Amino acid sequence: MTGANRGWRTLEIPIRPGTGNPTHCPWGHELAVGGVRQSWSQDYRAPEWLCEACYALPGRTGVWAVIDPAVENQVPPNNVDEYALRLVVVPPTTPVGIGTVRLCLGxxxxxxxxxxxxATDRRAVLVHLHIDEEHRRRGAGRVLVAAAEARGRDFDWTMVPIARDPVSIAFWARLGTICSLSASPRPCSHQIAAGVIPACD
Ligand SMILES: [Zn+2]
Ligand SMILES: [Zn+2]
Incomplete structure (x- = not known):
């Protein structure tokens, strides 16, 4: 289903979710101390930042782009853009069914x-996260988690048990500190009735 069907399209510049001016670079430097330069990513059509502290170190570019995960910034599938990194929403076919957000460049x-x-119970269940292997460790997962959270602000979020492979465990262990997802699903009666996840007995 997923798969960058154009090999030359990669997340060459790492991304992070956010808006406005970042306080730290993705590598942990405080930008008020180290210095920062703002520009614009022509590849993603998104704000791009350069950490001066990273840039001064050998072998680093210190560059990353910031993707606004807000719902207003998520577009329907017919609005994909060949020249912009977009969060694309495929809504569920039933009210509590499973919806999808994809990270697309064309x-x-x-x-x-x-x-x-x-929406009735303000209950959200994160069912699945997948990043194509060659695009991992560039921030795509963080941006998609933020985009999902934006769709269920102030909802009670839980998730299905994470895959027990080292990559998944490492991802959620890193992200666990910035998102408040519990590790076992708590679907509401509507979600159980819709078969979103199997009922726990
Ligand atoms: Zn830095
Ligand atoms: Zn419900």
């Missing part, structure tokens, strides 16, 4: 996150 899909949202 027809290249780098990864996707799937979730069920119940």
């Amino acid at each position: 027809r290249a899909v780098f990864g996707e996150i799937r979730m069920s949202l119940c």
Whole structure:
């Protein structure tokens, strides 16, 4: 399903979710101390930043782009853009069914996150996160998790048990500090009835 079907399209510049001026670079430097330069990513059509502290070190560019994960910044599938990194939403076919957000650059899909949202109970279940192997460790997962969270602000979020492979464990262990997802799913009655995840007995 996912797969960058154009090999030359990569997440060459790492990304992070956010808006406004960042306080730290993705590598941990405080920008008020080390210095920062803002520019614009022509590849992604998004704000791009350069950490002066990283840049001064050998073998680093210190460059990253910031993707706004807000719902207003998520577009329907017919709005993909060949020249912009976009969060593309495929809504569920039923109210509490599973919806998908994909990270796309034109027809290249780098990864996707799937979730069920119940507006009545304000319950959200994160069902699946997948980043294509060659696009991992560039921030795509963080951006997709932030995009999913933006769709269920103030919802009670839980997730299905994470895959027990080292990459998944490492990802969620890193992200665990910045998102408040619990490690076992707590679907509401509507989500159980919709078969979003199997009922726990
Ligand atoms: Zn830095
Ligand atoms: Zn419900």
